[in-house]
Amino acid sequence: MKVVCLSGGVGGAKLVRGLHDVLPPGDLTVVGNVGDDVEVLGLHVSPDLDSVLYALAGLNDEERGWGRADETWRVLGAARAWGGEDWFQLGDLDVALHLVRSQALRRGDPLSAITRRLAAAVELATTVLPATDDVLRTRIVTSEGTFGFQEWFVGRRHEDDVDAVVYDGAETAAPAPGVVEALRDADAIVLAPSNPYVSLGPIFAVPGIREAIGRRGVRCIAVSPLIGGRAVKGPLDRMLTRMAGGTTPAHVASFYDGLLDALVIDAADAPAEAGVPLVVSATLMDDRAASRRLATVVLEAAT
Template sequence: MSTRRILALSGGVGGAKLCLGLQEALAPGQLQVIANTADDFNHLGLRICPDIDTLLYTLSGLSDPERGWGRAGESWTVLESLGELGGDTWFQLGDKDLATHLYRTHQLDQGGTLTEVTQALAQQMGVTARIFPMSDSPVATRVFSDEGKLPFQEYFVARRCEPRVTDFEFEGLASAGVSARLARAMADQTPDLVIVCPSNPFVSIDPILGVPGMRSLLDALQVPVVAVSPIVSGMAIKGPAAKMMEELGMPVTASGVAQHYGQQHPGLLDAFVIDESDATLVADCESTGVEVHVMPTVMRSLGDKQALADRLIALCATGTAD
């Protein structure tokens, strides 16, 4: 088992897959994950944190592999009863999932921080990685579209990403900040490598990097920062990233992602990882000023996740950022 320490920046499903591989490859506590919270919202009086919960369920082995979200062996009694009463059922909340939201909301109402509540949930679920929200302050993604400005979950779930995207806004981001617990963890347990997971660059990674103080903390680590492209062969493995890129007038390629990071977060990345199927794009990606690594990045099985994690961890020993 590797003794390397890794810090990962992650959104939901795609990032959680890689984080599972990393957790399996590392000793307990050696993986720290900063989770996007700009997708979070209040629904039916509950605080819902979709990306955090996807990480919790995936890393604990509780996730539903068929749906790709939520918990395995889920039941829907409460949602069905709510529908019979004429209640709002557009956001699918299973009975087991509801328990997570009830616990979180109660603990937050009692004065707990999102970081404290998340780490308590992780411990109770047997997650050995340390999951940190990007901020304890609420941040909300708004999607500018041809149907106006939409809350992210309305765009993503209720409208199934059908509106054409023109821009994004993160309400509350300017006044948010990195939690003291996360800042202390980054300082006390310096990682050997920072991995930007194959998550949506616009609505998952950009808000994490946009938290005031986050970029300076990452720069102060002085370790290699490697991003894995979420676009493979012109398609997003999961989610609307490819559709967003097309509607924003960007090339729907791994090199398009590299260009986005280079333009929006200059100097952040030392290396960029693309899939074997995109090997012809190496030069285009390198033109953004990063070192490019080609390897299998599609994670269909646990073995795929572990293999990609092992290859990324190996970058620690190669002196990628030297």
């Protein structure tokens, strides 16, 4: 069963890991968000792609929920001592990946080719693709000004209420090689429990991707990123309340208008009406076994 999962953020990486565990090797393709990408100390960082790579390779830090396990911070500390910026936390093991990626980008290699090599280096059967090889950056519009995503999310601790989300560069971006083909050939499409505005929105903003999902002849299943109307982590519940008017399953489903065959919600959000069929399950992925259980529910809904 060939499955394509659109993913961003920690929740996305956790579901991807569950799908990777329950599907036959090679049957999963992940299309990852690049709107969060940022340059730090001259290094190109792709947080959402890295979260997927680390989760699938068993290298992720389960306790923090992001970055590498057994991380140290000597490089960042030394950079700080030399007057370098330290607002974005780069661990020593994490820096190694960013060095390799940044060198390849300077050489002219596309991000998709680099990501394939990184996945091969940790012997992943799962295909990991950026949504686009072009520069696409999420910008957050607030009453205090407009900020790059990481500046708002990390630097300002996402404390500013969001008035709008803009995807700079999306209008001229093209899907990365293999993305549209994977969607065309999929037996099922899964939308991970990621923030629809800042994690999946940049993927949909790439011309051709949303259209490819709309032309599908297979089922498309989304997992709600909310439990009891609240975000597990991050500001999504505040964003939905302010921008969509609430945090019910119907408000989540409205973002995917015309795309969904079913929405998986947590039992804490049931009963509910959402305009699409609902599948009720436990959606909190607090360990790898929970990720596998949720992935199984999603795949059953997709068949």
